[in-house]
Amino acid sequence: MFREMSPSFTDTHASTLPRVARVLVASVITAGGAALLLATLRTDKAPPELAVLVSEQLATSGVENPVTAVLLNFRSYDTLLEIAVLLIVAIAMQPHASSQPRIVAPSTNNESATNLVLTSLLRWLIPLSVLVGGYLLWTGAYAPGGAFQAGAVLAAAGVALALTERYQFGWQSAGAQWLISAGLAIFIATGIVSGMVTGTFLQYPVTYAATLILVVEIAATVSIAAILLQLFTRLARADVTSPHTSGASS
Amino acid sequence: MTPDIIYSGAGMVVFAMGLYGVIASAHILRKLVAINIMGIGVFMLLIATAHHDTLIDPVPHAMVLTGIVVAVAGTALCLWLAVVIRGLEHDAASHPSQ
Amino acid sequence: MNNSLFGTPLLPLAVVIPLIAAIVSLLLTSPRARSITGIGFATLLLFALAPWLWHTPGADLPTSVRYALGGWGAPLGIDLHLDGFATVLLLSTAALVLVLSIYSAFYFAGQSQAARFWPLWWMLVAGLNGVFLAADAFNVYVLLEIIGLASVALVALAGTREACTAALRYALVGLLGSLCYLLGVALLYRHYGTLDFAQLADLAQADPLTWAALALVTAGLLLKTALLPLHFWLPSAHANAPAPVSAVLSALVVKASFYLIARYWLDILSPAVTDLGSMLLGLLGAVAVIWGCVAAFRAHRLKLLVAYSTVAQLGYLFLLFPLAASGTDTHMALEAVVYFIVAHALAKAAMFLAAGNILRACGHDDIARLRGVAGQQPASLFIFAIAGVSLIGLPPSGGFIAKWLLLNTAISSGQWWWAVVVLCGGLLAALYIFKVLNLAFVRVDLPSGQIPQPVSAPTHAGMTLCAFALAIGAVALGFSAEWLVTLLDAGSSVTTFSQGAGT
Numbered sequence: 102m103f104r105e106m107s108p109s110f111t112d113t114h115a116s117t118l119p120r121v122a123r124v125l126v127a128s129v130i131t132a133g134g135a136a137l138l139l140a141t142l143r144t145d146k147a148p149p150e151l152a153v154l155v156s157e158q159l160a161t162s163g164v165e166n167p168v169t170a171v172l173l174n175f176r177s178y179d180t181l182l183e184i185a186v187l188l189i190v191a192i193a194m195q196p197h198a199s200s201q202p203r204i205v206a207p208s209t210n211n212e213s214a215t216n217l218v219l220t221s222l223l224r225w226l227i228p229l230s231v232l233v234g235g236y237l238l239w240t241g242a243y244a245p246g247g248a249f250q251a252g253a254v255l256a257a258a259g260v261a262l263a264l265t266e267r268y269q270f271g272w273q274s275a276g277a278q279w280l281i282s283a284g285l286a287i288f289i290a291t292g293i294v295s296g297m298v299t300g301t302f303l304q305y306p307v308t309y310a311a312t313l314i315l316v317v318e319i320a321a322t323v324s325i326a327a328i329l330l331q332l333f334t335r336l337a338r339a340d341v342t343s344p345h346t347s348g349a350s351s
Numbered sequence: 352m353t354p355d356i357i358y359s360g361a362g363m364v365v366f367a368m369g370l371y372g373v374i375a376s377a378h379i380l381r382k383l384v385a386i387n388i389m390g391i392g393v394f395m396l397l398i399a400t401a402h403h404d405t406l407i408d409p410v411p412h413a414m415v416l417t418g419i420v421v422a423v424a425g426t427a428l429c430l431w432l433a434v435v436i437r438g439l440e441h442d443a444a445s446h447p448s449q
Numbered sequence: 450m451n452n453s454l455f456g457t458p459l460l461p462l463a464v465v466i467p468l469i470a471a472i473v474s475l476l477l478t479s480p481r482a483r484s485i486t487g488i489g490f491a492t493l494l495l496f497a498l499a500p501w502l503w504h505t506p507g508a509d510l511p512t513s514v515r516y517a518l519g520g521w522g523a524p525l526g527i528d529l530h531l532d533g534f535a536t537v538l539l540l541s542t543a544a545l546v547l548v549l550s551i552y553s554a555f556y557f558a559g560q561s562q563a564a565r566f567w568p569l570w571w572m573l574v575a576g577l578n579g580v581f582l583a584a585d586a587f588n589v590y591v592l593l594e595i596i597g598l599a600s601v602a603l604v605a606l607a608g609t610r611e612a613c614t615a616a617l618r619y620a621l622v623g624l625l626g627s628l629c630y631l632l633g634v635a636l637l638y639r640h641y642g643t644l645d646f647a648q649l650a651d652l653a654q655a656d657p658l659t660w661a662a663l664a665l666v667t668a669g670l671l672l673k674t675a676l677l678p679l680h681f682w683l684p685s686a687h688a689n690a691p692a693p694v695s696a697v698l699s700a701l702v703v704k705a706s707f708y709l710i711a712r713y714w715l716d717i718l719s720p721a722v723t724d725l726g727s728m729l730l731g732l733l734g735a736v737a738v739i740w741g742c743v744a745a746f747r748a749h750r751l752k753l754l755v756a757y758s759t760v761a762q763l764g765y766l767f768l769l770f771p772l773a774a775s776g777t778d779t780h781m782a783l784e785a786v787v788y789f790i791v792a793h794a795l796a797k798a799a800m801f802l803a804a805g806n807i808l809r810a811c812g813h814d815d816i817a818r819l820r821g822v823a824g825q826q827p828a829s830l831f832i833f834a835i836a837g838v839s840l841i842g843l844p845p846s847g848g849f850i851a852k853w854l855l856l857n858t859a860i861s862s863g864q865w866w867w868a869v870v871v872l873c874g875g876l877l878a879a880l881y882i883f884k885v886l887n888l889a890f891v892r893v894d895l896p897s898g899q900i901p902q903p904v905s906a907p908t909h910a911g912m913t914l915c916a917f918a919l920a921i922g923a924v925a926l927g928f929s930a931e932w933l934v935t936l937l938d939a940g941s942s943v944t945t946f947s948q949g950a951g952t
Contacts, residue, residue: 147642
């Protein structure tokens with residue numbers, strides 16, 4: 102039933118499977134799902150021992166928000182690898198050609214600067230987004246928020262800029278490479294330096310934990326914002342170009 | 352207990368619907384949306400797992416946040432490949448000699 | 450939390466060194482500097498792991514070692530875990546990565562893909578090492594995504610429409626597999642309240658929810674390991690990737706998910722494993738052996754033939770489960786399969802590099818048109834033949850010892866029918882290997898005016914040497930059986946999690 106699974110691009114409604122096979126797949130999934138549901142509902146949830154452990158150790162984590170404590174201290178290895186996942190996709194989507202602007206900063210293209218409403222709205226929206234992003238980053242230590250949320254808001258500001266078609270981003274400039282890799286690089290550097298002090302990789306000294314987490318989060322926010330914005334602009338600008346010529350169109 | 356049953360059960364139903372969508376639909380965008388729906392099903396189950404009578408377990412919340420980022424990355428890569436393939440097909444169509 | 454134990458302070462380096470290498474190669478702008486640092490980091494990685502190589506003869510090694518990242522310790526934090534099984538795979542990875550890095554430096558010389566190849570390559574290595582050291586169920590999910598997405602991006606580097614289509618399909622299958630795995634992990638966490646492998650191994654029991662979780666975890670990982678009915682994505686992805694990428698995909702990437710299946714079935718969730726399930730996995734493996742060989746024999750392209758051969762060879766690995774289920778011979782079965790993994794990794798990497806050299810030299814790898822190619826490419830054909838000897842399992846080679854160990858285990862556990870599968874698989878492998886060699890060594894009397902096609906891209910002598918080194922390694926493994934077994938025994942067996950390793 103998986104045999105083909107080759108994606109098609111033409112017909113949005115067609116199915117690769119004949120009707121009989123679809124009914125078969127549907128019934129197998131329904132039966133499996135029902136069995137799973139039954140097994141789950143008949144088994145009790147484990148007592149929240151881990152949650153108790155988190156709240157006991159929260160005071161030594163450097164932050165007050167338990168989710169941030171888990172993400173950036175208790176299970177920081179996962180978060181480090183998660184930033185690596187984002188970086189992989191950013192690298193994969195980079196254009197080849199080097200005949201590009203040497204700057205990361207958006208370069209202006211005055212010809213399409215016609216939409217007055219959009220541009221004046223952006224004058225308010227962009228500073229506000231930066232403010233909200235900064236707030237989310239800071240508040241992550243105490244309440245819901247944090248690096249990913251802040252990065253997503255900042256990236257959204259960049260997307261709004263890109264949508265005006267007045268700005269272009271030079272993603273293969275050296276500056277862009279530093280921006281997208283800063284999050285992972287600083288995370289690892291923090292882990293190694295604190296490891297030299299405490300003897301264990303990623304173990305933060307309790308007194309400096311809050312500062313170190315903030316440093317890691319700022320770097321992660323910048324990189325996440327840059328990567329998400331890059332993913333968007335590469336997809337939006339790619340249109341119909343092969344990987345060998347796509348560098349010229351971005 | 353009842354809200355837990357509703358949320359966990361709904362999460363699994365959503366997962367199953369996504370799984371059917373991935374297998375049965377042909378278009379790449381439909382497959383991608385279906386995969387993301389599967390992911391949402393798992394996240395619902397995790398959120399339901401996090402809820403206890405006396406306290407909230409932050410570990411599944413952290414897992415969901417990590418899972419969302421990974422899902423974004425995977426979706427972006429698939430979309431990018433789809434765009435590249437379209438481009439190559441376009442090239443092949445405009446230069447039939449190749 | 451025995452961080453003072455031998456070797457442990459360096460344990461995170463296995464993941465950290467490749468990550469740093471990825472960042473450095475991303476920031477470097479000169480292609481030459483990128484290749485040189487690539488080889489440099491590969492050497493560094495091997496030397497960081499080398500203590501385990503040198504200390505094996507002594508019996509003072511701990512059976513398993515844990516490292517508490519962040520100093521928290523499981524279940525609050527994430528642990529790393531190292532035992533004999535993981536050591537063998539880590540060392541094979543480091544050795545292969547060094548040779549393949551040198552090969553890649555020549556292969557990608559002067560090509561624009563090199564700028565993306567090196568960072569992605571190092572990310573993939575970080576993911577592989579991470580999986581071999583993992584001791585946390587959710588951590589494995591993130592690592593699987595690193596491996597999956599980096600592999601997809603590396604396949605797409607080839608830039609052709611076939612490669613990109615294969616990569617997209619690979620990506621969809623990979624995401625599907627990861628989500629099945631993640632649902633299984635979510636159920637395990639709900640049931641047992643922990644993500645740590647050692648704790649799960651202590652708590653696990655045979656009940657419906659654990660069966661469901663095991664089924665989901667296994668289904669997800671089988672998709673990534675490409676066991677027979679789920680293998681449909683592998684041949685096109687492995688055959689269309691650039692040569693060093695094909696080599697690492699077949700040699701290591703599929704083994705990483707197999708390693709996890711072995712962990713879950715023999716150790717972490719072993720109480721929930723039933724004989725029926727083990728038998729089913731073994732049966733699928735047996736069908737994969739036969740069917741993969743037939744498909745390889747019928748393949749039209751050389752790299753596709755090698756890729757189908759991977760489907761067949763992966764089948765042998767799954768004989769582990771019925772053989773280990775008999776109880777008495779678990780250790781023996783594991784020894785045979787680990788030996789098989791290393792032997793196949795070396796031979797298959799050598800074979801893909803040789804095929805890549807032929808493809809580059811001739812401009813195609815259409816088997817029918819490779820008639821008499823040995824005259825132009827004697828070195829590559831020689832390497833192909835040596836690697837083939839190990840894949841078939843002829844003495845003296847690593848493949849021979851691996852199959853001999855498998856046969857022994859099958860007979861001593863009274864399951865002789867698996868021995869028949871192993872023997873048939875060897876015969877069928879001989880068929881497709883000799884089909885290629887037969888064609889290639891045919892003397893072609895070219896009619897005048899029909900000179901052999903001009904060499905489209907010269908292969909550097911370094912590329913041939915790398916492939917040769919791997920092929921020699923595959924044969925030499927047959928003479929150093931003792932060494933590998935000792936290394937494996939350092940961890941006594943796969944079941945180190947449930948033996949109270951978590952204390």
